[in-house]
Amino acid sequence: FFPRAIGIIGAGYDPAGGGFFVRALKDKFRGKTYYFNPRLAGKILYGQKVYSSILEISEPIDYVIIAVPARVVPKVLEEVGQKSIPFCTIFSSGFREVGNEELEHLTIQTARKYNVRVIGPNCIGVYSPKGGLFFAYEQSRKSGNFGGVFQSGGIAQNISELIVSYGLYASKLISIGNSLDLSPVEFLEYFLKDDYTKIIGLYIESLRSIEQGRNFMKIVKECNLNRKPVILWRAGYGEATKKAILSHTGGLAGNNEIWNAVGKQTGSCIVSNSNELA
Structure with missing residues (x-):
């Protein structure tokens, strides 16, 4: 979150590509x-x-941003790893979200080979x-205490602007x-220890495994218990997420029941749109 030097790989003028981050x-x-x-x-x-x-x-x-x-x-x-760069964001899309799981598997194999930690792909x-x-052209340079994790780049941008309109x-x-x-x-584990973050907003559509879902429930509850309240936008959920939630809450059916149970089990505030989240 506090790099001394960054690189944009794919830098150019195209606002739909690397030019977005250049600007x-x-x-x-x-x-x-570096470009x-x-x-x-x-x-x-x-x-x-x-x-x-x-x-x-x-x-x-x-x-680096790829x-x-x-x-x-x-x-x-491979080149990022050879350069011993510890973190990267992959802006590129065209992986699991379009059925290209083989390419995604090769990507994570390469990252792990060099111990490069990856945000994304398909994100800003x-x-x-x-x-x-910054991940938008006109974002506030003023820092506050609202931390957030979002599986949608559009929602992340929207929330970054919306909170400012509410004085956050x-x-x-x-x-x-x-x-x-x-x-x-x-990221929730980081926020739990981060002195600058006092409140946490989440927009989560799915988690990759049942184990990750259980860990998610555990860390959300821990954040709330440590006076870092979590506001969770109840999005759609994948099957692994549903199973993880059900393993904590018993037999539930229906979107509202599941998310209400998440709120009760973790102490989170469940909301249903960006205005409520901000």
């Missing part, structure tokens, strides 16, 4: 920013040189005003997409 972070991130794109190598993008590969840079980089076609992601992750990553990270400001907001590696559980 979102331009003149906001206080550390060093990478083999098609623009040697050219100047917004006053900065574009490099072909991250391996051309000798200086350390803490965090905005390249999905098929290229494993190759790019991190908004950390204090750390100088974010500590960190994370759009996690497919949560191939880092899941809501890890």
